[in-house]
Amino acid sequence: xxxxxxxxxxxxxxxxxxxxxxxxxxxxxxxxxxxxxxxxxxxxxxxxxxxxxxxxxxxxxxxxxxxxxxxxxxxxxxxxxxxxxxxxxxxxxxxxxxxxxxxxxxxxxxxxxxxxxxxxxxxxxxxxxxxxxxxxxxxxxxxxxxxxxxx
Numbered sequence: 001x002x003x004x005x006x007x008x009x010x011x012x013x014x015x016x017x018x019x020x021x022x023x024x025x026x027x028x029x030x031x032x033x034x035x036x037x038x039x040x041x042x043x044x045x046x047x048x049x050x051x052x053x054x055x056x057x058x059x060x061x062x063x064x065x066x067x068x069x070x071x072x073x074x075x076x077x078x079x080x081x082x083x084x085x086x087x088x089x090x091x092x093x094x095x096x097x098x099x100x101x102x103x104x105x106x107x108x109x110x111x112x113x114x115x116x117x118x119x120x121x122x123x124x125x126x127x128x129x130x131x132x133x134x135x136x137x138x139x140x141x142x143x144x145x146x147x148x149x150x151x
Contacts, residue, residue: 016076023129024069030125031065037115047107053100060093064125068133080144086137090130097126 031038038061042054067089071082105111116123 013076016072020069020072020076023072024066026129027061027065027125030121031061033121034119049103050107053096053103057093057096057100060096063089064093064130072136075140080140083137083140083144086133086140090133090137094126094130 038058040054040058042051042058045051045054067082067085071086071089074080074082101112116126
């Protein structure tokens with residue numbers, strides 16, 4: 001017999017609230033741990049191309065650090081209007097990293113992907129969690145389609 005109150009059991013809604021809080025905290029903790037990787041003035045760079053790619057990177061991590069958490073929290077509250085933003089939010093940062101790597105390779109003839117080995121937490125922030133968001137988006141999109149088909 002389960003003596004715990006009914007409201008204490010986790011449910012679908014509380015899982016999305018917890019995940020949105022985790023995503024928000026995780027990305028901002030990574031930013032706080034490695035501010036030199038995330039907080040900079042892109043216009044200190046002399047190359048216009050680097051200014052553009054660095055600005056894209058800043059936009060990418062800001063979007064990844066905030067939009068998925070807002071979308072999932074909103075979804076938990078019954079509003080799915082931000083769910084279509086999940087793939088954009090998930091892919092903007094990793095795409096900007098790859099673009100930056102290509103531009104740096106063209107400039108320096110050196111790849112800088114070793115940051116993933118030197119700082120393994122970036123495997124989670126740059127690869128694993130964006131992939132998770134894409135999988136979640138696909139599932140939520142399919143779920144939405146099934147609900148609309150049943151209505």
